[in-house]
Amino acid sequence: MLAGQRLSLLLIAWSLVFISSFTSPSMAEVTVITDSDKRTLVFKKPFTRIISLYPAHTRNLMDLGATDAIIATGRSDDQLPNLAKVHFRDDPERLIALRPDLVLIRPMISRSYPQLIKRLQQVNIQVASLQPSGIDELLSYWTTLGKLTGKEQESMGLISLFSQRRHDLQQQLAAVPETQRKRVYFEAIHKRMKTFAPQSMAMFVLETAGGINMAADAPQVRSTNIAAYSKERILAKADQIDVFLAQQGRMNPVTIEEIRNEAGFAMIKAVRENQIFLIDEKLVSRPTMSLLDAAAIIMEILYPEATDRGAST
Template structure:
């Protein structure tokens, strides 16, 4: 009996030992398996982190097209002067391989090859750009040109600012496209600092002067309220004599005011400002004075007529701040004495 009991005890201990060994072995194998799974999960997390670090550029351009780029552009052709000027302002001289034939600023554009949307698209394709920047007029008027570039695998992005309030968004998009987001924010900060200084001076004005701004002589077109020039009048502290302007198109920056309506306010116009540039090529102070009926305008009588560069007051670039200061000096010279 005792022998049987002893044998049973030995058998039980042996079984427990064997079960324990199997359990440890199982745990060990499972542990290895678990460790393998943990490494695999960590690898996947790391891959996700790495993917997150590669920031995909994604937004909708001004033609409603979704822009998706895996990396910032390194070979850029700009077919619009505002884009060109702003790209240079962001420090992208090396990345710009082409500009439009009408570009004149900055001086460095003279060192770049000039292209046109009216040319054979193959001339641009041959340059192997990874980004071509255009405006809505090109996208709408020359769809075959745009399609040819896109079919060649080139990113074609349409950006065009008509409302001053959209300027920051536009510059930030240029920053995204080119990897210059930090520079874009810094330039905008500097830009708005200058504007704030001008607004501070405007707050000192006790009596606002009434100003007529001529965008184009033809049909006596003037700037719409939210355009760059229209906004400029508000920022410098002037009263826009054409504030009763009827604007039918949201995207329009200039609208006909009419000679009759303008002359009906002749006695109220303190200052007459005309821009000179592509839209208003032949304007001059003497030319304005010689216009029929303009001798009745108060500003003309008093010699308060000024000409300002279109690129400083109507274009979506950083020099707008410079134009603002110049405009304020024209209208309120006493603020700068």
């Protein structure tokens, strides 16, 4: 099934779930969700004092209109600078002192700091660990955030907007013949020669932008969004890589010069032709509406003529 058809079916499915939540008497009394760590949360009313320890959670809550429910964010999260800043490495008592009714985390925190989760639960603070592993789970993630905050209708609006914006990008891309699509190597971590797993958010972005993933055969590293791809495998496809794209940020603090000067990379067609581009890793790695901002940026890199036509229509 094509990605577009799959997304359409998922939108229908989530619409039915949304409708049923208003027609079932039991749902009006108690809401039950299961988070990414298979932890079950049962609650009777939306949460109104939320600590968000992942910037993507913060962004999505803001997009849902639940900004007022956020009382603190992580130290590296600069989206709401006037709020209290905490860290999952802090003494749990510091978080408890803020009197949250919900702490939003992601599985990485659960695995590394289980003592934090245990202490919060001891004082009856709910913890939800959420992180969609692929685009198919993004819709359910937004729906879950809507349930947690009482913004279910807004979550459906976000899903609808995402679908419409994706459709608009597809319409622009339709102007580019299949035979002219660019072949792209998308770097995740330069020092370790890692790319993105084929089912990752970043590869959804690339495919939405019309890029052909030259590392579609890359093996996923554990259950992460990262995939292994050695320099030898990259260079084996050197003449086929039209564009060398790399995320840039804390995970991959790389420069175009570093890529250009990497031993052996002069063999790569994209390097020879100065087709090396960087994109902010926050746009391609986080499960937010910014994924489509990233797709639009990459599409403009790959097919500037098509995006110019789309902007003028």
